Amino acid sequence: MSLNLKTYTEHFTNPLYLESGRILEPYDITYETYGKLNDTKSNVVVVCHALTGSHHCAGIYEGDKKTGWWDSLIGPGKAVDTDKYFVICTNVIGSCFGSTGPMSPQYPHHNPYRYKFPVVTIKDMIKAQRILFDKLGIHNVHAIIGGSMGGMQALQFAITYPNFASKIISLATTHATQPWAIAFNKVSQEAILKDPDFKQGYYEKEDIAKNGLSGMAVGRMAGHISFLSHESMQDKFGREYRNTDGLYELFGKFQVELYLEYNGYNFTKWFDPLSYLYITKAINIYDLSRGFDSLNEALEKVKAELHLISFKNDLLFRNYEMKEISDTLTKIGHKNHHYLDIDSDYGHDAFLVEIEKFKEYIKDVLND
Amino acid sequence: MSLNLKTYTEHFTNPLYLESGRILEPYDITYETYGKLNDTKSNVVVVCHALTGSHHCAGIYEGDKKTGWWDSLIGPGKAVDTDKYFVICTNVIGSCFGSTGPMSPQYPHHNPYRYKFPVVTIKDMIKAQRILFDKLGIHNVHAIIGGSMGGMQALQFAITYPNFASKIISLATTHATQPWAIAFNKVSQEAILKDPDFKQGYYEKEDIAKNGLSGMAVGRMAGHISFLSHESMQDKFGREYRNTDGLYELFGKFQVELYLEYNGYNFTKWFDPLSYLYITKAINIYDLSRGFDSLNEALEKVKAELHLISFKNDLLFRNYEMKEISDTLTKIGHKNHHYLDIDSDYGHDAFLVEIEKFKEYIKDVLND
Known part of the structure; x- marks a missing residue:
């Protein structure tokens, strides 16, 4: 079957209330979908992108030379099988690929925000996504997957909206960005x-x-x-x-x-x-524990089945940072979490380039 | 006793023939000495500095707030005991603390060299030092010690001038600079x-x-x-x-x-x-094997007692890079080398800040 790639931009006129207390109003979210939403809307897989990524995570645009950033993972018959799942990937707010960011026109005068753009957080990014999904009539999803900053979003979803996703798969990330x-x-x-x-x-x-x-x-x-x-x-x-x-x-x-x-x-x-x-x-100030007394308390919110995948010589986010999440979940009695540490020489890039090493795992998690 | 710190600049009018085939002429070398040269000139310890270091490795100048960069290692009664040893540290050519570098006046017009300055190598740096020592009537020394780029110089001495130093102590460095x-x-x-x-x-x-x-x-x-x-x-x-x-x-x-x-x-x-x-x-192109068929062949030149000290989580020069030198020396039958891997959380900086962890070792090596 075909990938059925579609790109949209949705315009929101209601204010987005940000973690900082500021608002974004109005705002756009650009997103891409692959596959087909089933009648019960039970086949949605959300993919979250990293720092310089975009909503374009799979397939190839006409005239382009490069495919989406996770194309070897997502597509018909692939680990994230678009014959089966309806995949949505949104460009985060603050970015520059269609969703509202600092160079977007500020209403009403239409000049770019520049420094007038408010600081957005990982929590704000997922809040905006949640509002988009609501507008699309999607009130819960099968799974959320992301690596690096995408993994931060996936974890933040698990804590902020505990009932939203059945499964969370977070790769090559941390619970709070460390000084390195x-x-x-x-x-x-x-x-x-x-x-x-x-x-x-x-x-x-x-x-x-x-x-x-x-x-x-x-x-x-x-x-x-x-x-x-x-x-x-x-x-x-x-x-x-x-x-x-x-x-x-x-x-x-x-x-x-x-x-x-x-x-x-x-x-x-x-x-x-x-x-x-x-x-x-947003990455620097990311901290799952913010607003809680401890990481324990934050992770007590988690209801989803949680999969944590780290890479042994990831030097940006060390594997022990993810293991700490897993250990904490175990300590507080969370029943359904799994930690996988993958041997790879690729460092942090492994989540983008060593798909072979975790695609079967992801396939099994999704199809289980 | 006192440190007996003295600073000199020696002017050389003969050309310095560089590894590149170019020459430096004339040139200055600024250096510092501590302690007192004994009658048999058998108590010399050469200290080599790192990238941004200088000849000022111990003591404090009047009016300064900071001591020399290895002051906790070098001085009266310290591990490198200036009551016993005559310590010399020279500013490397190419640097900016007195020895000839790219901002030095080019003869005869006295404008700074800038880009006309020739590329110098670690081998050139130690050649210039060797010429200085000759001028001072010092034709062999008890020991050479250095960390990071200083460790490169120490190792290069061991290969280029095998009879010059009895003992070589090289810390936190490598045999050839790696892409990281x-x-x-x-x-x-x-x-x-x-x-x-x-x-x-x-x-x-x-x-x-x-x-x-x-x-x-x-x-x-x-x-x-x-x-x-x-x-x-x-x-x-x-x-x-x-x-x-x-x-x-x-x-x-x-x-x-x-x-x-x-x-x-x-x-x-x-x-x-x-x-x-x-x-x-100079650091990037440093490679002990240059001019030889292999690292084996280069290390076959070594006659000195060689001490290699690495730090477990040095991320600039990994400990396995130094272990490779040690393993190669063992393989080729060098009798008197020692490899010490020190547990430290300080990373590469350990050679400057965790003196406590190796000062006794250095003291024993020097006094043995």
């Missing part, structure tokens, strides 16, 4: 803020898309380090040098340097710097 | 190069000293991540926030962010950006 990850985000934020072409937030979108923003490229390079591991870098690049004769040239380059340059500068052509600042802020 | 470390250097280099105030290398020293260079600050922040570990960051900063009321302020800050800002921006006031580019280049 905050530090990497800091390098990126600082690199953006100090780039004169960022114009203190008053840049023109078109200029960035055309010329890139070197500060954001530098920041993204730091990000890429955090996504990889010593082992994957050694395998991928070793000490390979572009031109051995140029070893003593100050600007001669190792393969790993070319990789970072390519990905860094390419990134600035498709991602918005203000969105980067706002979403990394 | 190169990647961190890349972020720093790129951040410097793309900063308009860097003026493509044609900045005024005074402007940087006065205003800082935000690109170098950003790069240094990335550097600091690589010096730390998940554990040390968790201990040191946790998720502490400067102002909890400001959690939803885009520019509200975690403690770890303030630490990076402070150290990043402070750094730009005392270190030269061109030196940073040149020294990180």
Whole structure:
């Protein structure tokens, strides 16, 4: 069967009440669906994206070269089988792929929000999604799956809306962002803020898309380090040098340097710097325990069947951070949770590139 | 007894023939000595500094607040006992604390070299030191000690000048810089190069000293991540926030962010950006095997008693990189080498801050 990919943008005129006390009004949510909603609306699987991801998690647009970011996991006959499930993935608020973010027009004057955009949190992101699903007549779902910031959303769903999803699968994430990850985000934020072409937030979108923003490229390079591991870098690049004769040239380059340059500068052509600042802020302040006395108390809310998948040498979110969730759930007597630590050399990127290692697991969880 | 700290700058008019085939002529070497050279000149201990270190490894200058970078290790009655040993530490060529570097005047016109400065290597750095020692009438030494880039120099001494030192102690380093470390250097280099105030290398020293260079600050922040570990960051900063009321302020800050800002921006006031580019280049292209068929063959040169000290969660230079040196030495039948892997939560910084954990070891090695 076909993937049945459809992209929509839904406009909301009611205010979205944010965790900060501020409101977003009106706002848009762009989302994508795959497969077909069944008559009882019991076959919905929600997919949540990471920092720089989007609603486009599977399939390929006409004329594009790259598929959606989890295409090897989601599709007809795949682990998240769109012949069976109706998959929805929304672009988070604060992002730059259709949902309302800092460069969206602020009503009524239609100038971009820029710094007037409110800080949004992971909780706000899932609240907006929940409102969208309600509008679509979907009041509970079979499963929610996400990795990295997507995994944060999945866990936040489990706590904030305990009856909403039967199954939660959260990969390569944490219960509260630790200083190591905050530090990497800091390098990126600082690199953006100090780039004169960022114009203190008053840049023109078109200029960035055309010329890139070197500060954001530098920041993204730091990000890429955090996504990889010593082992994957050694395998991928070793000490390979572009031109051995140029070893003593100050600007001669190792393969790993070319990789970072390519990905860094390419990134600035498709991602918005203000969105980067706002979403990394959301990640930094993410803490499942906020509003509770402890992680214990927060996790006592969880009713769903919960699956936690970590990767052994993920250096951005360490596997012990996820194990702590699992251990806490065990301690408080949650009956139906499972923790899987996957051996991988890919570091944090494993949740995107080592699908082979967990797709059967996800398939079984969904079909169980 | 007193430390007997003395600082000198020696001027050399003969050309220094570099690994690249280029020459440096004339050149200066700034160095510091502690203790007293004995009559037989048999009590010399050479200390080698890291990337941003200097010849000032012990004691304190009048009016300064901070001591030399290894002051808790070196001094009267300390592990490197200046009552017993005559300690010499030189500022490496390429650096910015007195020895000739990219901002030194180029003869005969006296304008700074800037990009005309040749790429120098770890081998060049120790060659210059060797020439200095010769000039001082010191043709062999009791021991050479260094950590990080200082450890690279110590190892390079063992291979390039096998009869020069009786004992070599190398800490927190590697036999060849791996892509993980190169990647961190890349972020720093790129951040410097793309900063308009860097003026493509044609900045005024005074402007940087006065205003800082935000690109170098950003790069240094990335550097600091690589010096730390998940554990040390968790201990040191946790998720502490400067102002909890400001959690939803885009520019509200975690403690770890303030630490990076402070150290990043402070750094730009005392270190030269061109030196940073040149020294990180030297680190990137450092490879003990260069000029040999293999690491085996390179290490066959080693005659000294060799001590390798790694730190368990050093993320910049992994402990297994040093173990590889030890294993190779064992394989090729080198009789007198020792590998010590120290348990520490401090990451790479351990060689500077966890002196307690190895000072007795170093004392025993020197006094044996």
